[in-house]
Amino acid sequence: xxxxxxxxxxxxxxxxxxxxxAVGHMxxxxxxxxxxxxxxxxxxxxGTLLVVSLYYLLPLWVMVMTSxxxxxxxxxxxxFSPPVEITFQPWVKAxxxxxxxxxxxxxxxxxxxxxxxxxxxxxxxIAVASVNGYALANWKFKxxxxxxxxxxxxxxxxxxxxxxxxxxxxxxxxxxxSLWGLVLVHTIFGMPILTLxxxxxxxxxxxxxFKAARVDGAGFxxxxxxxxxxMSLPIFVVAxxxxxxxxxxxxxxxxxxxxxxxxxxxxxxxxxxxxxQGVKEYNVNMAATLLTGLVPLVVYFASGKLFVRGIAAGAxxx
Amino acid sequence: xxxxxxEVSSLADGPxxxxxxxxxxxxxxxxxxxxxxxxxxxxxIFVGCTGWTVIHSFxxxxxxxxxxxxxLDQYRRLWSTPxxxxxxxxxxxxxxxxxxxxLVIGFVLAALLDRKVRGEDVFRTIFLYPFALSFIVTGLAWxxxxxxxxxxxSVIRSWGWDSFTFDPLYNARIVIYGLLIAALWQGxxxxxxxxxxxxxxxxxxxWKAARVDGIPTxxxYTxxxxxxxxxxxxxxxxxIASGIVKVYDLVIAQTGGGPGGASAVPAMxxxxxxxxxxxxxxxxxxxxxxxxxxxxxLIPWAYxxxxxxxxx
Amino acid sequence: MLxxxxxxxxxxxxxxxxxxxxxxxxxxxxxxxxxxxxxxSSGCGKSTLLNCIAGLLEPTxxxxxxxxxxxxxxxxxxxxxxxxxxxxxxxxxxTVRGNxxxxxxxxxxxxxxxxxxxxxxxxxxxxEPLLDRKPGQLSGGQRQRVAIGRALVRDVDVFLFDEPLSNxxxxxxxxxxxxxxxxxxxxxxxxxxxxxxxxxxMTLADRIAIMRSGKVMQLGTPDEIYNRPQSKYVADFIGxxxxxxxxxxxxxxxxxxxxxxxSMQGYKLGAPQIADRPAILGIRxxxxxxxxxxxxxxxxxxxxxxxxxxxxxxxLVWAQVAGKPFRIRMDGQARVAPGDRIPVGLDPSKASLFxxxxxxxx
Numbered sequence: 001x002x003x004x005x006x007x008x009x010x011x012x013x014x015x016x017x018x019x020x021x022a023v024g025h026m027x028x029x030x031x032x033x034x035x036x037x038x039x040x041x042x043x044x045x046x047g048t049l050l051v052v053s054l055y056y057l058l059p060l061w062v063m064v065m066t067s068x069x070x071x072x073x074x075x076x077x078x079x080f081s082p083p084v085e086i087t088f089q090p091w092v093k094a095x096x097x098x099x100x101x102x103x104x105x106x107x108x109x110x111x112x113x114x115x116x117x118x119x120x121x122x123x124x125x126i127a128v129a130s131v132n133g134y135a136l137a138n139w140k141f142k143x144x145x146x147x148x149x150x151x152x153x154x155x156x157x158x159x160x161x162x163x164x165x166x167x168x169x170x171x172x173x174x175x176x177x178s179l180w181g182l183v184l185v186h187t188i189f190g191m192p193i194l195t196l197x198x199x200x201x202x203x204x205x206x207x208x209x210f211k212a213a214r215v216d217g218a219g220f221x222x223x224x225x226x227x228x229x230x231m232s233l234p235i236f237v238v239a240x241x242x243x244x245x246x247x248x249x250x251x252x253x254x255x256x257x258x259x260x261x262x263x264x265x266x267x268x269x270x271x272x273x274x275x276x277q278g279v280k281e282y283n284v285n286m287a288a289t290l291l292t293g294l295v296p297l298v299v300y301f302a303s304g305k306l307f308v309r310g311i312a313a314g315a316x317x318x
Numbered sequence: 319x320x321x322x323x324x325e326v327s328s329l330a331d332g333p334x335x336x337x338x339x340x341x342x343x344x345x346x347x348x349x350x351x352x353x354x355x356x357x358x359x360x361x362x363i364f365v366g367c368t369g370w371t372v373i374h375s376f377x378x379x380x381x382x383x384x385x386x387x388x389x390l391d392q393y394r395r396l397w398s399t400p401x402x403x404x405x406x407x408x409x410x411x412x413x414x415x416x417x418x419x420x421l422v423i424g425f426v427l428a429a430l431l432d433r434k435v436r437g438e439d440v441f442r443t444i445f446l447y448p449f450a451l452s453f454i455v456t457g458l459a460w461x462x463x464x465x466x467x468x469x470x471x472s473v474i475r476s477w478g479w480d481s482f483t484f485d486p487l488y489n490a491r492i493v494i495y496g497l498l499i500a501a502l503w504q505g506x507x508x509x510x511x512x513x514x515x516x517x518x519x520x521x522x523x524x525w526k527a528a529r530v531d532g533i534p535t536x537x538x539y540t541x542x543x544x545x546x547x548x549x550x551x552x553x554x555x556x557x558i559a560s561g562i563v564k565v566y567d568l569v570i571a572q573t574g575g576g577p578g579g580a581s582a583v584p585a586m587x588x589x590x591x592x593x594x595x596x597x598x599x600x601x602x603x604x605x606x607x608x609x610x611x612x613x614x615x616l617i618p619w620a621y622x623x624x625x626x627x628x629x630x
Numbered sequence: 631m632l633x634x635x636x637x638x639x640x641x642x643x644x645x646x647x648x649x650x651x652x653x654x655x656x657x658x659x660x661x662x663x664x665x666x667x668x669x670x671s672s673g674c675g676k677s678t679l680l681n682c683i684a685g686l687l688e689p690t691x692x693x694x695x696x697x698x699x700x701x702x703x704x705x706x707x708x709x710x711x712x713x714x715x716x717x718x719x720x721x722x723x724x725t726v727r728g729n730x731x732x733x734x735x736x737x738x739x740x741x742x743x744x745x746x747x748x749x750x751x752x753x754x755x756x757x758e759p760l761l762d763r764k765p766g767q768l769s770g771g772q773r774q775r776v777a778i779g780r781a782l783v784r785d786v787d788v789f790l791f792d793e794p795l796s797n798x799x800x801x802x803x804x805x806x807x808x809x810x811x812x813x814x815x816x817x818x819x820x821x822x823x824x825x826x827x828x829x830x831x832m833t834l835a836d837r838i839a840i841m842r843s844g845k846v847m848q849l850g851t852p853d854e855i856y857n858r859p860q861s862k863y864v865a866d867f868i869g870x871x872x873x874x875x876x877x878x879x880x881x882x883x884x885x886x887x888x889x890x891x892x893s894m895q896g897y898k899l900g901a902p903q904i905a906d907r908p909a910i911l912g913i914r915x916x917x918x919x920x921x922x923x924x925x926x927x928x929x930x931x932x933x934x935x936x937x938x939x940x941x942x943x944x945x946l947v948w949a950q951v952a953g954k955p956f957r958i959r960m961d962g963q964a965r966v967a968p969g970d971r972i973p974v975g976l977d978p979s980k981a982s983l984f985x986x987x988x989x990x991x992x
């Protein structure tokens with residue numbers, strides 16, 4: 001606290017009249033301090049951001065440009081320059097004609113395989129994980145936390161450790177090589193992160209709401225379906241984004257647990273681009289690569305902030 | 319204290335015990351039933367399958383898994399295989415560099431974006447979009463850019479710098495840096511996002527206090543903000559590290575392990591042993607080593623995260 | 631003996647979480663139509679007790695009876711209770727009507743019956759115009775009304791309130807407090823009300839149970855709790871500003887503390903004869919007579935004013951008695967300044983005397 005003496009001097013220097021603004025004019029700075037918009041700090045800041053942006057945008061630019069050029073132009077020119085003559089032939093070829101092994105029906109086969117894998121995997125994994133998360137948040141029972149901890153630790157185990165025994169399990173279940181086997185694998189390996197996501201979300205729902213529902217005579221499923229589900233739409237969207245990109249981008253499980261005719265798009269893409277036979281058609285390769293990246297990119301640009309929320313939720317442990 | 323106790327005892331144990339006595343095990347049976355998939359996954363997959371692999375790494379399984387004990391033979395053979403050494407070395411170099419660069423770039427970008435930048439959303443979208451793409455797409459895109467005859471190298475040479483040489487995909491000594499560039503492109507956006515969330519979580523008043531105290535911005539970052547963000551750094555570290563151990567798709571797509579096996583990684587070694595070399599025992603031993611490395615990363619983290627809290 | 635009709639009785643209730651004992655062998659009888667307030671600071675177990683009565687927590691040991699029925703093992707919905715929560719706990723995606731009828735629909739009550747019960751509750755609580763809105767469109771006070779309505783439609787004998795007014799601002803809280811009191815007068819249900827706010831407790835309760843570390847410290851009417859606190863804890867807890875305590879000795883009808891000698895004549899001792907012992911004298915700040923009233927007080931003295939806190943309706947004066955801070959509540963119109971010497975008076979019949987060791991009332 002200021003001592004009374006200094007308060008007195010202050011009052012003497014600055015009599016009431018001044019402080020209340022009765023004196024019309026005083027010297028010195030007034031109002032907003034002038035600031036240059038193009039300061040050195042700002043040049044550095046935006047300069048850095050722009051240069052870095054270039055690094056991130058470059059591959060996309062190169063891919064798009066390459067995919068729109070003809071092979072002669074690619075051999076002649078530079079990968080950064082836009083096409084002199086735009087051609088969509090590479091896209092058509094990548095989609096419908098590119099060869100993997102004996103099949104020459106392009107990436108479309110892989111695309112539809114991926115869709116057939118994606119839809120049930122997303123639905124099943126989210127259905128299972130949301131119920132898990134709900135049970136863990138609101139219906140704890142003896143041991144439930146133990147299983148959850150195992151699940152969380154399991155998320156860190158390298159897939160390679162579990163791959164082979166899972167082949168055996170799937171074979172025993174008669175699912176090895178089928179789409180449903182892969183759906184099951186995606187459900188299993190999506191479970192830790194999704195369960196965490198849902199558990200944390202449902203745990204953040206006020207406990208009293210849950211209590212009120214119990215007083216109202218609602219049980220496990222009724223509370224889940226009628227109270228929790230309708231209010232957790234955002235977290236379901238986050239989970240869907242997470243799963244759609246994750247499953248679409250999967251390569252490892254696709255290559256191991258399905259037969260070639262069921263290979264997802266990523267596996268087929270790799271087989272097309274990295275096949276050793278024939279002349280390398282870089283434009284077709286890039287068109288194929290872009291086609292494969294299109295689904296997650298659309299999800300990414302369409303979902304905007306929710307995507308960020310999804311990965312933040314996935315990254316920051318509860 | 320002042321409740322009446324005596325007149326009640328006769329009442330209390332006698333009447334109106336509900337007809338249905340809840341059985342412990344059956345309480346919340348819906349909840350227990352609903353978590354069966356989770357329990358099965360935890361026990362069968364994470365505990366069961368992991369244990370199975372570890373156990374079988376001590377056998378001489380070849381084409382089929384058999385319980386013919388071979389002691390530490392597989393490990394001895396593993397550690398005398400040059401290819402395994404190359405894989406480990408690659409992983410170490412790649413891991414260390416990508417860890418450092420991801421953390422540094424991620425933090426710097428987040429700090430820059432946190433300076434109330436105009437168009438923050440646009441920049442963030444640009445930095446993060448590669449994360450939406452698969453490693454296969456990433457690898458193929460960079461494979462093309464780093465193509466020595468037609469890619470970046472030839473472009474720079476055509477601009478007049480004739481001696482410019484950067485051909486990591488064809489040069490065994492620097493191939494790992496080719497992978498690194500691609501991996502950083504794909505993964506730094508994620509860390510930036512986590513860091514940005516961490517920075518946003520810091521109380522605005524810390525900044526005000528630092529400003530009142532006249533502490534320069536950079537010093538505020540190094541002395542105040544970064545120490546405060548320790549948990550965020552730890553989370554990022556664990557995330558990056560556990561991702562590094564799993565690196566596989568990227569190498570397959572970008573280099574295929576080449577040139578001449580120079581960019582092999584442990585995950586590839588495992589896959590090849592198991593599915594093409596028909597040497598399951600080797601695969602199991604190698605994957606067990608991968609598991610061990612994760613354990614070595616995780617234990618200090620778990621200790622820091624959870625052990626510390628209990629003491630505090 | 632005339633035994634009143636018991637609505638809720640709690641027998642030897644114990645609840646432990648691992649090594650932590652939250653409720654300890656607790657017994658409580660609540661009469662039919664009584665408004666009982668469970669009062670205590672946070673962590674005293676009052677909400678836990680309420681949750682046990684509701685069936686939302688499972689006791690480790692003991693029994694709970696509601697209307698003579700042992701409900702210890704029953705589901706919350708089967709116990710004949712309605713509950714109102716602090717955070718309202720309205721189902722956000724349902725309309726007010728949906729919120730009110732959800733429990734009834736779960737109980738498969740015929741639609742016409744639901745309709746009439748909802749209409750009745752809405753009329754009583756004056757929320758009829760809100761029935762088709764969602765909770766997000768309601769103000770805090772309206773939400774809490776709906777929450778009360780949800781208990782009302784259940785047509786139950788026992789209402790449980792878990793700090794229902796704590797989320798509201800001061801003015802609204804005062805308004806709703808009166809409404810709850812009026813509701814109780816009209817409905818005549820048993821109400822068990824948890825709060826940490828002593829004003830709510832004093833104004834609403836027929837009886838107050840003051841709780842501390844899982845035990846009931848004192849159960850009594852607001853008047854008993856305020857005027858005859860059975861322990862130093864209760865005395866300290868109730869009343870704002872809180873009671874002054876003087877450490878000293880009880881010797882043959884006198885309380886001595888340092889130079890101070892106070893005759894306890896007029897004080898009603900709990901037992902006819904009390905041995906000399908170390909004791910604590912408690913005097914409420916509002917029971918210290920000042921101004922013109924001093925002359926009527928049995929004991930008179932003088933204190934020096936240390937600090938003055940004017941609060942409008944009254945003024946709190948800090949002074950020193952027996953070397954310790956001593957609060958005196960004076961009329962808001964009194965004009966005193968630090969350093970003033972003011973005459974004060976005490977009435978032992980309004981004071982409380984506690985054993986220094988057990989801290990129980992003498």
